[in-house]
Amino acid sequence: MAVTLFSAINVGSYEVEMKIFQYVTRKEFREIDHVRYRIELGKDTYTTGKIGVAKIEELCKVLNDFVKIMNGYKVKAYRACATSAVREAENHLLIVEYVEHMTGIHIEILDNAEQRFLDYKSIAFGEKDFYKIIQKGTAIVEVGGGSVQVCLFDNDKLVTTQNIRIGNLRIREKVADFSRETLHTEEMVEELINNDLESFKKMYLKDRNIKYLIITGDYILELLKRNQVTASEFQKMYEGIIYKHPEEIAKEYGIPSESASLILPSVTIYKRIIEELEAEAIYLPGTSLSDGIAYDYAQKMRYIKPEHQFNDDIIAAARIIAKRYQGNKGHIHNLENLALPIFDKMKKISGLGERERLLLQIAVILHGCGKYINLSDAAQCSYSIIMATEIIGLSTAERRIIANVVKYNTVEFTLEDVLEQQLRQEDYLVIVKLVAILRVANALDRSHKQKFEQVRLTLKDAQLEIVVDTSEDITLEKGLFPPKADYFEEVFHIRPLIRKKRNL
Amino acid sequence: MNTEFYKPEYYRNREDSWISFNERVLSEARDKNIPLFERLKFLSITASNLDEFFMIRVASLKDMVHAGYTKKDIAGMTAQAQIDLILKRVHNMVDVQYSTYERSLVPMLKQNGLEILAAHEDLTEEQKKYVDRYFDENVYPVLTPMAMDSSRPFPLIRNKTLNIGALISKKGSNEEPQFATVQVPSVLSRIVEIPSGKDNVRTVIHLEQIIERNIGKLFLNYDVVCAHPYRIMRNADLTIEEDEAADLLKEIQKQLKKRQWGEVIRLEVEEGMEKQLLKILKKEFDIKNDAVFLINGPLDLTFLMKVYGIDGFEKYKEKKYIPQPVPALMGTEDIFEAIRKQDILLHHPYMTFDPVVNFVKQAAKDPDVLAIKQTLYRVSGNSPIIAALAQAAENGKQVSVLVELKARFDEENNIVWAKMLEKAGCHVIYGLLGLKTHSKITLVVRREADGIRRYVHLGTGNYNDSTAKLYTDCGLLTCAEPIGEDATAVFNMLSGYSEPKNWNKLSLAPLWLRERFTELIQRETEHARNGGEAHIIAKMNSLCDRDIIALLYEASVAGVKIELIVRGICCLKTGILGVSENITVHSIVGNFLEHARIFYFRNNGMEEYYMGSADWMPRNLDKRVEILFPVEDEKLKTELGHILQIQLDDNVKSHILQPDGSYVKVNRRGRKRLCAQEYFCQEAVQRAKVPKDPGKDRVFIPEESAGDE
Numbered sequence A: 001m002a003v004t005l006f007s008a009i010n011v012g013s014y015e016v017e018m019k020i021f022q023y024v025t026r027k028e029f030r031e032i033d034h035v036r037y038r039i040e041l042g043k044d045t046y047t048t049g050k051i052g053v054a055k056i057e058e059l060c061k062v063l064n065d066f067v068k069i070m071n072g073y074k075v076k077a078y079r080a081c082a083t084s085a086v087r088e089a090e091n092h093l094l095i096v097e098y099v100e101h102m103t104g105i106h107i108e109i110l111d112n113a114e115q116r117f118l119d120y121k122s123i124a125f126g127e128k129d130f131y132k133i134i135q136k137g138t139a140i141v142e143v144g145g146g147s148v149q150v151c152l153f154d155n156d157k158l159v160t161t162q163n164i165r166i167g168n169l170r171i172r173e174k175v176a177d178f179s180r181e182t183l184h185t186e187e188m189v190e191e192l193i194n195n196d197l198e199s200f201k202k203m204y205l206k207d208r209n210i211k212y213l214i215i216t217g218d219y220i221l222e223l224l225k226r227n228q229v230t231a232s233e234f235q236k237m238y239e240g241i242i243y244k245h246p247e248e249i250a251k252e253y254g255i256p257s258e259s260a261s262l263i264l265p266s267v268t269i270y271k272r273i274i275e276e277l278e279a280e281a282i283y284l285p286g287t288s289l290s291d292g293i294a295y296d297y298a299q300k301m302r303y304i305k306p307e308h309q310f311n312d313d314i315i316a317a318a319r320i321i322a323k324r325y326q327g328n329k330g331h332i333h334n335l336e337n338l339a340l341p342i343f344d345k346m347k348k349i350s351g352l353g354e355r356e357r358l359l360l361q362i363a364v365i366l367h368g369c370g371k372y373i374n375l376s377d378a379a380q381c382s383y384s385i386i387m388a389t390e391i392i393g394l395s396t397a398e399r400r401i402i403a404n405v406v407k408y409n410t411v412e413f414t415l416e417d418v419l420e421q422q423l424r425q426e427d428y429l430v431i432v433k434l435v436a437i438l439r440v441a442n443a444l445d446r447s448h449k450q451k452f453e454q455v456r457l458t459l460k461d462a463q464l465e466i467v468v469d470t471s472e473d474i475t476l477e478k479g480l481f482p483p484k485a486d487y488f489e490e491v492f493h494i495r496p497l498i499r500k501k502r503n504l
Numbered sequence B: 001m002n003t004e005f006y007k008p009e010y011y012r013n014r015e016d017s018w019i020s021f022n023e024r025v026l027s028e029a030r031d032k033n034i035p036l037f038e039r040l041k042f043l044s045i046t047a048s049n050l051d052e053f054f055m056i057r058v059a060s061l062k063d064m065v066h067a068g069y070t071k072k073d074i075a076g077m078t079a080q081a082q083i084d085l086i087l088k089r090v091h092n093m094v095d096v097q098y099s100t101y102e103r104s105l106v107p108m109l110k111q112n113g114l115e116i117l118a119a120h121e122d123l124t125e126e127q128k129k130y131v132d133r134y135f136d137e138n139v140y141p142v143l144t145p146m147a148m149d150s151s152r153p154f155p156l157i158r159n160k161t162l163n164i165g166a167l168i169s170k171k172g173s174n175e176e177p178q179f180a181t182v183q184v185p186s187v188l189s190r191i192v193e194i195p196s197g198k199d200n201v202r203t204v205i206h207l208e209q210i211i212e213r214n215i216g217k218l219f220l221n222y223d224v225v226c227a228h229p230y231r232i233m234r235n236a237d238l239t240i241e242e243d244e245a246a247d248l249l250k251e252i253q254k255q256l257k258k259r260q261w262g263e264v265i266r267l268e269v270e271e272g273m274e275k276q277l278l279k280i281l282k283k284e285f286d287i288k289n290d291a292v293f294l295i296n297g298p299l300d301l302t303f304l305m306k307v308y309g310i311d312g313f314e315k316y317k318e319k320k321y322i323p324q325p326v327p328a329l330m331g332t333e334d335i336f337e338a339i340r341k342q343d344i345l346l347h348h349p350y351m352t353f354d355p356v357v358n359f360v361k362q363a364a365k366d367p368d369v370l371a372i373k374q375t376l377y378r379v380s381g382n383s384p385i386i387a388a389l390a391q392a393a394e395n396g397k398q399v400s401v402l403v404e405l406k407a408r409f410d411e412e413n414n415i416v417w418a419k420m421l422e423k424a425g426c427h428v429i430y431g432l433l434g435l436k437t438h439s440k441i442t443l444v445v446r447r448e449a450d451g452i453r454r455y456v457h458l459g460t461g462n463y464n465d466s467t468a469k470l471y472t473d474c475g476l477l478t479c480a481e482p483i484g485e486d487a488t489a490v491f492n493m494l495s496g497y498s499e500p501k502n503w504n505k506l507s508l509a510p511l512w513l514r515e516r517f518t519e520l521i522q523r524e525t526e527h528a529r530n531g532g533e534a535h536i537i538a539k540m541n542s543l544c545d546r547d548i549i550a551l552l553y554e555a556s557v558a559g560v561k562i563e564l565i566v567r568g569i570c571c572l573k574t575g576i577l578g579v580s581e582n583i584t585v586h587s588i589v590g591n592f593l594e595h596a597r598i599f600y601f602r603n604n605g606m607e608e609y610y611m612g613s614a615d616w617m618p619r620n621l622d623k624r625v626e627i628l629f630p631v632e633d634e635k636l637k638t639e640l641g642h643i644l645q646i647q648l649d650d651n652v653k654s655h656i657l658q659p660d661g662s663y664v665k666v667n668r669r670g671r672k673r674l675c676a677q678e679y680f681c682q683e684a685v686q687r688a689k690v691p692k693d694p695g696k697d698r699v700f701i702p703e704e705s706a707g708d709e
Helices: A041-048 A053-073 A092-103 A112-126 A168-176 A185-205 A220-224 A231-241 A246-253 A257-277 A289-300 A310-324 A329-350 A354-366 A378-388 A396-410 A415-421 A425-444 A475-492 B014-029 B036-066 B079-111 B125-142 B207-213 B248-261 B275-285 B301-308 B335-341 B354-365 B384-394 B411-424 B481-494 B513-529 B546-558 B618-622 B634-649 B676-689
Strands: A003-011 A015-024 A028-038 A077-082 A107-109 A138-143 A148-154 A157-164 A212-216 A228-230 A281-283 A455-460 A463-468 A495-500 B114-117 B146-148 B162-170 B178-183 B191-194 B202-206 B222-234 B264-270 B292-295 B344-348 B369-376 B398-403 B427-429 B441-448 B451-459 B471-478 B507-509 B535-540 B561-566 B583-588 B598-601 B608-612 B624-631 B654-657 B663-665
Touching: A003 A053, A003 A289, A003 B451, A015 A053, A015 A289, A015 B451, A028 A053, A028 A289, A028 B451, A028 B481, A041 A053, A041 A168, A053 A092, A053 B369, A053 B398, A053 B441, A077 A289, A092 A107, A112 A138, A112 A148, A112 A157, A112 A212, A112 A289, A112 A310, A138 A257, A148 A185, A148 A257, A157 A185, A157 A310, A168 A185, A168 A257, A185 A257, A212 A257, A220 A231, A220 A246, A220 A257, A228 A231, A231 A257, A231 A281, A246 A257, A310 A329, A310 A354, A329 A354, A329 A425, A329 A455, A329 A463, A329 A475, A354 A378, A354 A396, A354 A425, A378 A396, A396 A415, A396 A425, A425 A463, A425 A475, A475 A495, B014 B036, B014 B079, B014 B663, B036 B079, B036 B222, B036 B264, B036 B301, B079 B114, B079 B292, B125 B191, B125 B202, B125 B207, B162 B207, B162 B275, B191 B207, B191 B301, B202 B207, B207 B222, B222 B275, B264 B275, B335 B354, B335 B451, B335 B471, B344 B354, B344 B634, B354 B369, B354 B384, B354 B441, B354 B451, B354 B471, B369 B384, B369 B481, B384 B398, B384 B411, B398 B411, B398 B481, B411 B427, B441 B481, B451 B481, B471 B634, B481 B624, B507 B513, B507 B618, B513 B535, B513 B546, B513 B598, B513 B608, B513 B618, B513 B624, B535 B634, B546 B561, B546 B583, B561 B634, B583 B634, B598 B634, B608 B634, B618 B624, B624 B634, B634 B676
Parallel strands: A003 A077, A077 A107, A138 A212, A212 A281, A463 A495, B114 B202, B264 B292, B369 B398, B398 B427, B535 B561, B561 B583
Antiparallel strands: A003 A015, A015 A028, A138 A148, A148 A157, A228 A281, A455 A463, B146 B178, B162 B178, B162 B222, B191 B202, B222 B264, B344 B471, B369 B441, B441 B451, B451 B471, B507 B624, B535 B598, B583 B654, B598 B608, B608 B624, B654 B663
């Protein structure tokens, strides 16, 4: 039996954490060590915009210790991720470079959407009732140092995910300035939260019925002491601690006193969300980002098989966005049936993989969203919408690829555009290839009438034969096809051809 | 918590109780059923105990008095009242010590062929020649006589050293005699064997007598008016300002030097010392009469340990017990394999300490071992464990060692080891700021075919292979994953990382242990109130935590049967009507020092057993890193139950605390004699004889062809 060890490092807003996991072939994937060190990087970022030299030195010291611990276990693979404290720090590029130089650890700065997706994965793996829970209206609420993330599920599908920038550390720092002037900090915290929460409710909640809440975040489990509570039990806990001094709470609940100051902002945020969503039951799986990093790794290495198709969540989230901008459902559906088979047929030649296929599918889903804003400048509008909309599970870089694919589906793609956006070479190549495929597919449904129910593809002698099975007139499609085919050929050195299969 | 149980009259002062403990040790020295030389040993122990007691306890009470601290202790006594009580009781005790020595031990020794000469005046001519020559050749070169006069101040007299004070006057002068002093060198043996001149008798004399006889040689131009031995005890309570001490190691080294200068809190002088000489000493040491002890006999009875070591009197000593092999480890070379098969309970010194040493040794060599982590509190000289750890580091293992520098009186020792380990490449942590790390835990991380496996040793005693032959302690070897996880978390915490989100099995002081004990005791109280089965048996060294005692009183009132086996200090009082009638306290003082901490809770039939490093003392629960661990294997639980029961049934070495505070030996009332320590010795020998698994014969099983099926 082979044993593989993996280390997940999370450079968070107020804590650096490392979990070491072991995978034993066909047996188990589990945590064997967990080291946490308290360091409030977020305090620097949220107050000064930068992380100070002292904190960075301290971080390097801790990471060097982590390296020692990893070596102790002979850990081969690791992934170190940083979240908002580093992400939002102006000097994040310097930090990453310096840390790598000093410790050998490469810190990957996660976009919020990536981070939340990993959190979400950790919950999906960590909460055994997850799949049962999300059959009904469910919200995952995670209170972090920098922000709160809310993901809504219904009927097994991810409905929406939103990031609200009201994390516990951020709030604590905001309130700290005037906390001397009031006795009721909790009221101020509530007010700070209410505004953001109100907009969220209006926009995304509508009349969705949220039955369950899954909450994650530090120390909330210690406060509630159980993995499942009712809303009224939560309220009771809240009332029990809200007027207490942080030190008292720390002592009573066995929470390290240095973390106690974050408890009040945290529970107030939870409380307000619970009230707004009117959830009945609250689950606390007690997982963290490190778990997500590890599960993600394990999944990629095929150590574990997820019961849940996480890509479906990303797709579902994209469909919700398309719906919001009144995308043509039939056209999208037809286009998926055209574009994806072409992608699959071209796989060997294009060298693209599963992840790019997902990007193409999302590009297809979102390709018309800009029309909602302006019909004549749809390409640019689509681009802007996609760049401004977080899609859980996708990094900003990936979203940029999608936005570009959508944009250049209809407008010409020139080298100037590449320079202007400072696209990386590998991203540029993905964009070009996906654009070529999307253009061909789109041309096949130019009329948006879904004339081709079925296509059969054959790849032969530098030709991609697209045999369509339809009785309808395809003159329009055939007429518009050549320029798309030219571009496709330019990219892949393969000429697509349309051939109509005659019905007998 | 109900405050009605906090009344001072329900508690005994801890110093008072400690003196009673030392009296129990002294009673062993007076017990005629005990071999003569063993009695010497016990008497020696009472003396060294008293020394330490003065240096630490009396000293800190003195500090309190100086600081004007008026708060009363749990028994309602001020610091001054405690000092008064202590001095009164200690004077009595010293009287008993010396009457035991002079009236019974010395005559009996003489009867049995060992003559201890008390005064050089009693030497024969031949012996005089011998000692004078011994003085000239061995003693004189290492002596440093010091005189005091107008130009030379009173010299520094070092803590615990034996000295001879003298008055000397210039030859042919009428001036006032001067004070002079000379330290009895500690590099030479305190007792010197001299020719006895008789058959079958051996004679020894005290070194100070030899010096006294020759003292004139030290002050050649003077007449020695008088010369008498004296000895002082200084305040040696090591208080370290950790907040200010940037480097703990340096600070402790500094404090060690300072210890020589502490306030003098006890002066022992030979009875019959010249008045003027005594006056000078009292003045220079700034000490009052009640702290001056006039000794009728040789000062510092710890020399009796040396007498015990004299060869040739084996028949007057307890036969040396050889720790036995551990049955669960017999017939296997691979300790890890044995631990994988089952949890292993160790009971020292009945069972050998070797498995614990081997655990580290084997780990050091095993190619699959990744890391070894250990806490070290008091380590023996040339410890094989230290050597193994160093070797492990050299073999490329990750070795982390927490060396507790603050272990009382052992600091010098500890610093040496710590530095050596660092040199070998170990990661050494020098204790934690403000906390003493008293827990005894070793973690071995091993990479095996089916993943990382953690082997843990948890104990009640220090990783000290020498004391493990003298202290009774228990240990557990296990590779249970929940404990392994906790052990990893313990070392992460000790290395400065945040505490784990939860503990599986272990309870740690100072953060969680008090709460855990509170819950466990209260749970019994609840069971008793609900008519369930409730019973607590707790064995420890000392019991003086007010909150715990109050909880025990509450439990007793609720009807919980409480049997305590407390060797030393016990501030709990038994037999208080309506408070502690259900509590009994046993104290076993025997050849081995009772040291294990075992806790049993009936829990309405779902019995639980725990062991740990902590006593029920505030310092253990609040100021130290301690670990309490459960023993969950059914076989081992039965074994622990057996150990506790045998101790409770002891009717030889067991003393029972009476409502009046005195300790009385068990009245055997015709029952069979049972000495727990002897019993365990015999049992261990028996068990080591029995083949481990009689069913497993050494029969070879031939492999046969799987052919015609």
